Amino acid sequence: MASSFEKYNKKRLISSYFSVVLSIFLVLFLLGTLGLFVINSKKITNDFKENIPMSISFKNEANDSLLKAFDVELKNAAFVKEHHYINKDSAVINNADIFGEDFLEFVGVNPVLNSFDVNLRGDYVQADSIKKIEIDFKKNNMISEIIYDKLLVDLVNDNIKKITFWILIISIVLAVIAMLLINSSLRLSIYSHRFTIKTMQMVGATKSFIRKPFIWRSIKLGFIGSSLAVVAILVLVHYVDSLMPDLKIAKDYVSIGIVVLGVFLFGIIITWISTFFATQRFLNLKTDDLY
Incomplete structure (x- = not known):
């Protein structure tokens, strides 16, 4: 009986970790792709304008x-x-x-x-x-x-200004959504360990001691999700480069490096912050409030 319960808990744990990694991967892939587009937007618009x-x-x-x-x-x-x-x-x-x-x-x-x-x-x-x-x-x-074509020149420049403005708005919205999604996934993951957290606290473990394993686990999940997102972004870069070789996006190592570094840092920092506050919330709850 105990063995079945342990297997059930193990499956739930794996499922929880998978959902966290998947959320981090999808969100960071979208953000990384958008970041790459923003960095190369000038190159893309110039390529279009240079064909006039x-x-x-x-x-x-x-x-x-x-x-x-x-x-x-x-x-x-x-x-x-x-x-x-x-x-x-x-x-x-x-x-x-x-x-x-x-x-x-x-x-x-x-x-x-x-x-x-x-x-x-x-x-x-x-x-x-x-x-x-x-x-x-x-x-x-x-x-x-x-x-x-004077009209085409004016039209292109006007549209570029509008597109740039909306890309900035979309970037901000996506960044907020990314933080909320990752934070929500991690909170649900930690929620399943709320009784473990409270038990450790009741036997005298300090808050920093209790938080430490959860934060390290979240950072590892963030690193895995970020790594998957980086691989997907690099595949996308090479695909786009094969479609538009004149842009030489795949050879722009500085832009790619900035995006890759940004994805890793964002993935690790947001998981660390979310886990810190999620565990802090359950540490401050009374035992009766856990149910």
């Missing part, structure tokens, strides 16, 4: 030496991520499906202009910055026109 092209067309009077000089100017410009020169003859050939194969024979003169497709660095894809760059480029008399 600027087309710079030159007049027919512009000779090869002038085009080469402009090419060098773009290479040395701090605000240019990458650029490509598009020869007007090549443009017609490469877009034969649009212009038609007999386009040049029909028109007689190639109306397409030599141009450069320029992708600016993300920090410069702002309305005022692009306007300044546009004004500087137009000082070159051989430039015919500069085309870029």
Whole structure:
């Protein structure tokens, strides 16, 4: 009979530990993923903004030496991520499906202009910055026109501000929920030992002596849950990196290190604090209040 009761208690204990570890894992995985996104948000938004092209067309009077000089100017410009020169003859050939194969024979003169497709660095894809760059480029008399999607630039920047604000709100809410969930799981775990705590107290054990094994056990559970969360986050990082290799998230060891360290510290600190106050609560209860 006693053996059956011990087995029952052991199963309950294992189930309690499992629920605590699972709660810690899920919460820290969500927080870690969100933290990784927040740290890399600038990189992600810049990658999107850097895909907004600027087309710079030159007049027919512009000779090869002038085009080469402009090419060098773009290479040395701090605000240019990458650029490509598009020869007007090549443009017609490469877009034969649009212009038609007999386009040049029909028109007689190639109306397409030599141009450069320029992708600016993300920090410069702002309305005022692009306007300044546009004004500087137009000082070159051989430039015919500069085309870029002004509405898209404004829309992207406005949406980024809104998304950043809501991510901050969600982060705060998730952090609070994480603390409440982990605290609740640990309190339920310690609740099952309330009679043991009170018995130890009645035979003269000090509060710090009683708390110590519970705190160490909770820290171990927190470490296990944090470790599982870190493994899951690293798997997610490599998966995202395979989908978007240009971001090089997997090679950003500093960001990953910050998130991993944050997950471990948060997991251990919150379990320690929750266990301390949970055991303190049962230590201060009267014997009659335990039932």
